[in-house]
Amino acid sequence: xxxxxxxxxxxxxxxxxxxxxxxxxxxxxxxxxxxxxxxxxxxxxxxxxxxxxxxxxxxxxxxxxxxxxxxxxxxxxxxxxxxxxxxxxxxxxxxxxxxxxxxxxxxxxxxxxxxxxxxxxxxxxxxxxxxxxxxxxxxxxxxxxxxxxxxxxxxxxxxxxxxxxxxxxxxxxxx
Numbered sequence: 001x002x003x004x005x006x007x008x009x010x011x012x013x014x015x016x017x018x019x020x021x022x023x024x025x026x027x028x029x030x031x032x033x034x035x036x037x038x039x040x041x042x043x044x045x046x047x048x049x050x051x052x053x054x055x056x057x058x059x060x061x062x063x064x065x066x067x068x069x070x071x072x073x074x075x076x077x078x079x080x081x082x083x084x085x086x087x088x089x090x091x092x093x094x095x096x097x098x099x100x101x102x103x104x105x106x107x108x109x110x111x112x113x114x115x116x117x118x119x120x121x122x123x124x125x126x127x128x129x130x131x132x133x134x135x136x137x138x139x140x141x142x143x144x145x146x147x148x149x150x151x152x153x154x155x156x157x158x159x160x161x162x163x164x165x166x167x168x169x170x171x172x173x174x175x
Contacts, residue, residue, distance in 0.1 A: 047153075047155035047156055048152045048153065048155070049152075049155045050148070050149060050150055050151065050152055050154075050155070051146070051147065051148040051149065051150070052145075052146075052147050052155060052158060052159050052162075053144075053145070053146050053147075054144075054145045054147075054159075054162055054163075054167070055142060055143070055144050055145075056142070056143050056145070056167045056170075056171075057137055057138075057140055057141070057142055057143075058140050058141050058142075058143055058167075058170055058171060058174050059139065059140040059171075059174045059175065060140055060141060060170075060174040061140075061141060062110045062111070062134035062136075062141050063109070063110060064174070065132075065134060065141055065143060065170070065174075066109065066110075066113065066134070068170060068173065069113060069132065070085055070087040070104075070107070070113065071085065071087065072084050072085040075095065077173075078169045078170060078172075078173045079095070079096060079165060079169060080169075081095070081096045081097040081099075082096075082097045082098070083095045083096070086104070087104070087107070088104065088107070089104055089105065089106060089107050090103060090104065090105075091103065091104045093115070096165070098120065099119060099120060100117065100118070100119055100120070101118060101120060102115050102116045102117040102118055102127065102130075103115065103116045105129070110134060111133065111134060112131060112132060112133045112134065113131070113132040114129065114130070114131045114132075115129070115130045115131075116128075116129060117129065117130040117147070122151060123151075126151060127149070128147060128148060128149040128150035129146075129147070129148050129149050130145065130146075130147045131145070131146045131147075131148075132144070132145055133145075133146075140174075143167075145162060147162070
């Protein structure tokens, strides 16, 4: 008895093609975001993208910015909400009064912070990656955020949330 090897069905092929085209489009979005200092506007409400890229100039050294992001007292001071942060690789954190939790994955002083990051309303076990890179820029620092792997439908909320809960308060702190 011989079994016949079958190729993908039309539906499987179409789904694969849609995935490929979506990946290409996402790559174009990231390239465009990298060329501009401004965040690309969402394509539609409740955007299905699962990553974002933002670049923000802060009038502070990378060391001061790291301190604000990794020291619980400083974080609580600029956000106005309680924070607990173990500022070591593998250390856990709880931010904004427990609304955001995660772990520090990689800490390279003066260069980057990489965190497994999640709001507590996401399904258990669902984490995204928030990577902050620090680049000298004039008398301050360019902070490059790449936030990846979050659930579809969270883009609009997260994109504006980084500005209202991180960048704007940090700009005010370092003004």
